[in-house]
Amino acid sequence: MTNIEERAASLSEAQIAVHWREEEYISPGARFVGQANASDPAVYDRFGEANFPECFREYADLLDWDQYWHTTLDTSNPPFWKWFVGGKLNASYNCIDRHLATKSNKAAFIWAPEPEEDKTEVITYQELYRRVNEMAALLRDFCGLKPGDRVTLHMPMVPELPICMLACARLGVVHSEVFAGFSGTACGGRIADSGSRALITIDSYYRDGKLLDHKVKADEAVAVAHDHGVDIEKVLVWRRRPGEYLSAVPMQEGRDFFVDEVMKDYRRQEVAPVPMPAEAPLFLMYTSGTTGRPKGAQHSTGGYLSYVAGTSKYFLDIHPEDTYWCFADIGWITGHSYIVYGPLALGTTSVLYEGAPAYPDPGRPWRIAERLGVDIFHTAPTTIRMLRKLGPDEPAKHDYHFKLMCTVGEPIEPEVWRWYHEVVGKGEAVIVDTWWMTETGGFMGSTLPAVKPMKPGSCGPATLGVYPVIYDEDGKTVEPGSGRAGNICIRNPWPGIMQTVWGQPERFVQTYYARYCHDTSSKDWRDWPFLCGDGAVQAADGYYRILGRIDDVINVAGHRLGTKELESAVLTVPEVAEAAAVPVVDEVRGRVVEMYVALHPGRQASKEVEDKVKLAIETEIGKVARPKNVWIVPDMPKTRSGKIMRRVIASISNFTDVGDITTLANPDVVESIRRQVYQQKTERGEAPRELTPKELEEIRSFGHTD
Numbered sequence: 001m002t003n004i005e006e007r008a009a010s011l012s013e014a015q016i017a018v019h020w021r022e023e024e025y026i027s028p029g030a031r032f033v034g035q036a037n038a039s040d041p042a043v044y045d046r047f048g049e050a051n052f053p054e055c056f057r058e059y060a061d062l063l064d065w066d067q068y069w070h071t072t073l074d075t076s077n078p079p080f081w082k083w084f085v086g087g088k089l090n091a092s093y094n095c096i097d098r099h100l101a102t103k104s105n106k107a108a109f110i111w112a113p114e115p116e117e118d119k120t121e122v123i124t125y126q127e128l129y130r131r132v133n134e135m136a137a138l139l140r141d142f143c144g145l146k147p148g149d150r151v152t153l154h155m156p157m158v159p160e161l162p163i164c165m166l167a168c169a170r171l172g173v174v175h176s177e178v179f180a181g182f183s184g185t186a187c188g189g190r191i192a193d194s195g196s197r198a199l200i201t202i203d204s205y206y207r208d209g210k211l212l213d214h215k216v217k218a219d220e221a222v223a224v225a226h227d228h229g230v231d232i233e234k235v236l237v238w239r240r241r242p243g244e245y246l247s248a249v250p251m252q253e254g255r256d257f258f259v260d261e262v263m264k265d266y267r268r269q270e271v272a273p274v275p276m277p278a279e280a281p282l283f284l285m286y287t288s289g290t291t292g293r294p295k296g297a298q299h300s301t302g303g304y305l306s307y308v309a310g311t312s313k314y315f316l317d318i319h320p321e322d323t324y325w326c327f328a329d330i331g332w333i334t335g336h337s338y339i340v341y342g343p344l345a346l347g348t349t350s351v352l353y354e355g356a357p358a359y360p361d362p363g364r365p366w367r368i369a370e371r372l373g374v375d376i377f378h379t380a381p382t383t384i385r386m387l388r389k390l391g392p393d394e395p396a397k398h399d400y401h402f403k404l405m406c407t408v409g410e411p412i413e414p415e416v417w418r419w420y421h422e423v424v425g426k427g428e429a430v431i432v433d434t435w436w437m438t439e440t441g442g443f444m445g446s447t448l449p450a451v452k453p454m455k456p457g458s459c460g461p462a463t464l465g466v467y468p469v470i471y472d473e474d475g476k477t478v479e480p481g482s483g484r485a486g487n488i489c490i491r492n493p494w495p496g497i498m499q500t501v502w503g504q505p506e507r508f509v510q511t512y513y514a515r516y517c518h519d520t521s522s523k524d525w526r527d528w529p530f531l532c533g534d535g536a537v538q539a540a541d542g543y544y545r546i547l548g549r550i551d552d553v554i555n556v557a558g559h560r561l562g563t564k565e566l567e568s569a570v571l572t573v574p575e576v577a578e579a580a581a582v583p584v585v586d587e588v589r590g591r592v593v594e595m596y597v598a599l600h601p602g603r604q605a606s607k608e609v610e611d612k613v614k615l616a617i618e619t620e621i622g623k624v625a626r627p628k629n630v631w632i633v634p635d636m637p638k639t640r641s642g643k644i645m646r647r648v649i650a651s652i653s654n655f656t657d658v659g660d661i662t663t664l665a666n667p668d669v670v671e672s673i674r675r676q677v678y679q680q681k682t683e684r685g686e687a688p689r690e691l692t693p694k695e696l697e698e699i700r701s702f703g704h705t706d
């Protein structure tokens, strides 16, 4: 046996099980509790099932309505629930205009550009009002956009991104922001799916010390959308440095326009916010699922905004006087809900940061926190792990004080949680581990910070007015509090729930409801549990521990990537006959992707093919999805019916036991793949890492083909 094989074999289950234990409770400090928005445990009674759905009036009443609603929840067309029916409101009015009377000169956004020598930009509510109005006038009059039209945004972390979102919202135009790290091709597919007529982009932006050419992706996106039969009429191009054009690709006459130039005609224009029905879509957020076609989660105006305002107030404990920094990208749902809409609905100051967490060094986030007086900090485990690895002692060197910190996006290991608590939070900050997903609009699981103690590794109980259930594979209820694993569902609708999959209502029903619906003819919400897509266990105290996705989704550094998307990208390489993507547990990024490919007969494995595979993924999806390793194998392990056994190769990639392979059509191939992968991993200096039982379970059941 090689060195690696010996070490992998020596990790017995018994040894691993030692790490699987319930952690101690940690209570928030008195100072936090004293100032918290929700510190009376009676709030759980108010949001109890007996008061459902009326309990959510408490969230909706945080907003200003142009017309109050008559029906809190309409269940007449399951599972297409309608919240606050009859109500009308405008999201941009609620995030801006209504704060002007008391907070016109308070900062709405503070933007820290990545180059440290660039000036920090402060945008007051008054300034935001001006800029959003001017942009709304431009979108309406220059682009001819009307309520209900869709606009695709492919913007990085610059203030113009939320300005455009809020300008769309002001007009009732549906925005669809695509994460800037996604490729032009991926953006084009989303333009086509949403039927957008306009694309808003920027010439360039800074990331990790480099100025990235971004406009080049717009040209690709428009071409790809065209191939799908959708034509973009106008491309609006912001300039990272006004007056300078920092992209290498030319502007296309009659199609591409610099926003700063066109804007001259719209200076000082005001646009009345359009009162939108509560049920009007506010935005689309594309996400990965089991099939390759991206799905556009459609979120509502009234229900969504109520839900993110309510959860921001109670779970993030946002007060108007806080300086709140969510270190996520607005290109993901976290940024929409908890950088833009929730915090601004509450009239607080939301910090935006353009760049990479550890640029130019791992002290950067703490310098920003100190200088801006950030008191609420929100980030993902992958960033916490990275900052801990690169600069474990940095936080102590900076004079900032957080009252609350949030972690989101993937499970956080108790050890990493403790560093976050003790070192980043200086033992002073309360932590909320918030569990939710694109589809849910806002938090589904979290401790209520002043009421429930923290428990590292568990997100906590369900959020207010959310009643989960865990089902086993046969649809039987797993006993609550039993610590047994199953598929977590939410029994009831809540205001932040997605309305549908854009243009694919049948897929919405199929993906989220088909599995556990008790009676498809029923109009009672109790018959329609919502499948979240995660495995989970509930401990006796009611706290949930999230085990990860049950579908074919790999969560890389908090980014959801579908195996089918990855595999279809790789199949564009002519030499490749078959492809399978599997997750590998990674110290910093949570999971990374490894790609297994089998070539067409007569094709030779080579470094060149490997590079083509990597490039295909970058082009089709984006750099975020770049695989750690590409293994060109003679054949894939398969079942007798020809399905690729992803769990077998996933086990090999993670140095764990491959389990029972006797039912395979070609069991012999497993040993040769294992030798090949172990040998090359040794050469590359990759060593086995101890997996927790939870991780082992995920890897050993990956792909569910047996």
Ligand code: WTA
Residues within 6 Å of the ligand: 287, 332, 333, 334, 407, 408, 409, 410, 411, 412, 433, 434, 435, 436, 437, 438, 439, 459, 532, 533, 534, 546, 548, 549, 555, 558, 559, 560
């Ligand atoms: C995972 C991100 C454990 C989960 C908001 C979910 C988490 C997926 C947590 C959704 C958490 C999110 N603990 N796992 N606190 N938060 N997840 O749609 O697997 O990008 O299904 O939304 O991230 O990812 P999405």
